[in-house]
Amino acid sequence: xxxxxxxxxxxxxxxxxxxxxxxxxxxxxxxxxxxxxxxxxxxxxxxxxxxxxxxxxxxxxxxxxxxxxxxxxxxxxxxxxxxxxxxxxxxxxxxxxxxxxxxxxxxxxxxxxxxxxxxxxxxxxxxxxxxxxxxxxxxxxxxxxxxxxxxxxxxxxxxxxxxxxxxxxxxxxxxxxxxxxxxxxxxxxxxxxxxxxxxxxxxxxxxxxxxxxxxxxxxxxxxxxxxxxxxxxxxxxxxxxxxxxxxxxxxxxxxxxxxxx
Amino acid sequence: xxxxxxxxxxxxxxxxxxxxxxxxxxxxxxxxxxxxxxxxxxxxxxxxxxxxxxxxxxxxxxxxxxxxxxxxxxxxxxxxxxxxxxxxxxxxxxxxxxxxxxxxxxxxxxxxxxxxxxxxxxxxxxxxxxxxxxxxxxxxxxxxxxxxxxxxxxxxxxxxxxxxxxxxxxxxxxxxxxxxxxxxxxxxxxxxxxxxxxxxxxxxxxxxxxxxxxxxxxxxxxxxxxxxxxxxxxxxxxxxxxxxxxxxxxxxxxxxxxxxxxxxx
Numbered sequence: 189x190x191x192x193x194x195x196x197x198x199x200x201x202x203x204x205x206x207x208x209x210x211x212x213x214x215x216x217x218x219x220x221x222x223x224x225x226x227x228x229x230x231x232x233x234x235x236x237x238x239x240x241x242x243x244x245x246x247x248x249x250x251x252x253x254x255x256x257x258x259x260x261x262x263x264x265x266x267x268x269x270x271x272x273x274x275x276x277x278x279x280x281x282x283x284x285x286x287x288x289x290x291x292x293x294x295x296x297x298x299x300x301x302x303x304x305x306x307x308x309x310x311x312x313x314x315x316x317x318x319x320x321x322x323x324x325x326x327x328x329x330x331x332x333x334x335x336x337x338x339x340x341x342x343x344x345x346x347x348x349x350x351x352x353x354x355x356x357x358x359x360x361x362x363x364x365x366x367x368x369x370x371x372x373x374x375x376x377x378x379x380x381x382x383x384x385x386x387x388x389x390x391x392x393x394x395x396x397x398x399x400x401x402x403x404x405x406x407x408x409x410x411x412x413x414x415x416x417x418x419x420x421x422x423x424x425x426x427x428x429x430x431x432x433x434x435x436x437x438x439x440x441x442x443x444x445x446x447x448x449x
Numbered sequence: 450x451x452x453x454x455x456x457x458x459x460x461x462x463x464x465x466x467x468x469x470x471x472x473x474x475x476x477x478x479x480x481x482x483x484x485x486x487x488x489x490x491x492x493x494x495x496x497x498x499x500x501x502x503x504x505x506x507x508x509x510x511x512x513x514x515x516x517x518x519x520x521x522x523x524x525x526x527x528x529x530x531x532x533x534x535x536x537x538x539x540x541x542x543x544x545x546x547x548x549x550x551x552x553x554x555x556x557x558x559x560x561x562x563x564x565x566x567x568x569x570x571x572x573x574x575x576x577x578x579x580x581x582x583x584x585x586x587x588x589x590x591x592x593x594x595x596x597x598x599x600x601x602x603x604x605x606x607x608x609x610x611x612x613x614x615x616x617x618x619x620x621x622x623x624x625x626x627x628x629x630x631x632x633x634x635x636x637x638x639x640x641x642x643x644x645x646x647x648x649x650x651x652x653x654x655x656x657x658x659x660x661x662x663x664x665x666x667x668x669x670x671x672x673x674x675x676x677x678x679x680x681x682x683x684x685x686x687x688x689x690x691x692x693x694x695x696x697x698x699x700x701x702x703x704x705x706x707x708x709x710x711x712x713x714x
Contacts, residue, residue, distance in 0.1 A: 211622075215625045222629065222632055226636070233641070236648075237493060237500045237646060238496065366470065366471050369474040370474065377481065380485060384492040385485075388579060389484070
């Protein structure tokens with residue numbers, strides 16, 4: 189309850205901040221629509237030359253685009269602005285105030301900045317997923333939809349955990365302030381099914397920077413391509429990586445000594 | 450003048466060298482899309498034998514060369530210069546007797562590109578062994594014909610980006626305008642896919658725009674896929690667009706500097 193109250197006041201503050209730049213918000217939404225147009229055009233170009241990509245049809249790729257946009261929104265609306273704030277707080281020592289609050293520092297570091305207008309992107313993403321599934325003609329059963337949602341959430345948690353580990357490294361290496369670029373760099377690989385990539389690239393996007401875990405794998409679950417064991421495994425990966433992230437975060441906090449001392 | 454350029458080079462080189470870790474990250478970031486497109490299109494070509502006459506190897510060579518051409522013809526002037534107009538640091542450069550954008554800005558870009566290129570070479574070699582492209586279509590004449598046009602394309606592209614950057618004299622939303630420009634580039638340069646696979650209408654428009662000179666055209670020249678007539682056409686178009694870009698930049702810059710009232714002054 190307390191957490192929800194905090195979250196809603198964070199939202200309020202961020203809405204107020206973005207209201208100061210109304211015209212920018214409109215421009216940003218227009219640019220966002222332009223990129224959606226480009227993404228659909230590029231899929232159209234691909235599928236005017238072939239009927240399947242790595243065994244997936246057009247509808248499935250549109251659904252994948254939707255899932256990709258979910259991850260992308262998390263990246264742009266939460267991870268980027270909060271990383272910026274976090275890095276600065278390590279440099280100038282204002283991290284002190286975050287730690288002094290009687291709330292989980294991880295929670296504060298994650299949610300204090302929210303790019304509010306991006307929320308509309310979430311709606312767009314969900315529409316894309318629905319339209320895509322509909323077009324693909326895959327029979328979505330209640331259980332496949334449920335595993336899809338479960339794995340999509342756990343995939344996002346995996347990426348979120350990796351982010352926590354990356355920014356926690358700043359506690360040890362203060363100068364490590366391009367900590368999330370590597371995450372952003374490989375993000376684009378989530379637009380296409382990882383099955384089309386050469387083995388070495390598939391290994392990178394599945395195990396090292398696990399973008400595919402949040403994009404390709406939930407969709408595979410939706411298509412009923414995963415066995416029960418695999419579903420349990422990927423869900424467990426989400427839980428374990430979150431546990432590791434909180435450990436690393438706590439160890440990092442112990443390392444933190446402020447900027448002036 | 451030579452002395453000035455030399456000194457500018459030393460300063461800008463030292464500045465870029467300081468950020469070499471960032472640079473490597475940038476390089477990685479920039480590499481990912483072409484490699485993904487490569488994987489997507491070779492997978493389609495493998496599945497069907499060929500796509501509109503393009504075999505898997507054609508796609509591999511195309512994107513491997515694209516990595517080089519894009520690195521030569523692209524620029525970062527919006528990032529290295531845009532903020533100077535906005536926060537007023539430009540004032541210090543304006544009182545110097547040299548053109549800020551055409552000397553310091555240009556040298557800064559070249560220093561940046563030289564360093565990223567040094568990073569690209571080992572990565573390119575690794576990719577070469579991973580993808581094993583067959584470059585038998587490449588001839589020395591092709592490479593020699595492509596180099597001048599790539600340099601022309603770099604200067605044209607630099608001036609066009611500099612023109613957009615100069616819009617910062619009027620508007621604070623110059624980064625949004627640049628994002629739009631970037632999308633146009635993506636559409637007409639052949640970055641996503643060789644232009645011949647694009648919808649007919651885009652190919653037709655691309656003929657009249659300078660953007661294909663940045664990637665599609667030099668790659669095709671290197672691969673020896675263009676007829677003599679087409680090659681001449683490309684050179685003429687490069688010449689015309691260079692003149693257009695010079696005129697456009699000069700006009701926008703002149704009017705912009707007149708409007709400029711430094712922040713904080």
